[in-house]
Amino acid sequence: MIKLQVIGNLGKDAIVNNVNGKNVINFNVAHTEKYRDAQGNQKERTTWVECAYWTDKTAVAPYLKKGNQVYVEGTPDVRTYQTNDGRQGAALSLRISTVQLLGSRNADGQSANNYNAPAAGYSNQPAPANDMAEIADDLPF
Structure with missing residues (x-):
């Protein structure tokens, strides 16, 4: 099995779709890497990852x-396709098993963690039985 982990910023708001009775959340994540080229110039390379969270x-x-x-x-x-000008293109997509919210940006473009999002990540993996007992102990009823 191949597993890919990405930390990045969302390029647009997520969209919830229903495909054959199943829910899927589609979004894209951009990861920008900064590096220096052979001449010592600062460069950036951005990789976009299309995500499907079923x-x-x-x-x-x-x-x-x-x-x-x-x-x-x-x-x-990895999906390959032909561009309008006849060249071969490739797109990286990811079938998500876990998504965790890390932060947001304010109007100045600076990082801010001021939204009311759930603190825990979401996963398609079942929680271990002992974790469920701890969660049940914290319930107010």
Whole structure:
């Protein structure tokens, strides 16, 4: 199995779709890497990752807004296509198993963690039985 982990910023707001009776949250994540070329010039390279999160836990979707920083984990898939000018192109997509909200940006473009998003990440993996007992102990009823 191949697993890919990405930390980056959302390029646009997430969209919830229903495909054959199953919910999928679609969004894209940009990871920008800074480096120096052979001449010592500062350069940036941005990699865009198209994400598909197949889940019934669509409550996270309203928090997946453009500019917010997220951690995503899942199985990669490379899709090839032909561009309008006849060249070969490739797109990296990721079938998400885990998404975690890390932060957001304010109007100045600076990092800010002032939104009311759930603190925990979302995952398609079942919680271990002992964790469920701890959660039940914290319930107010």
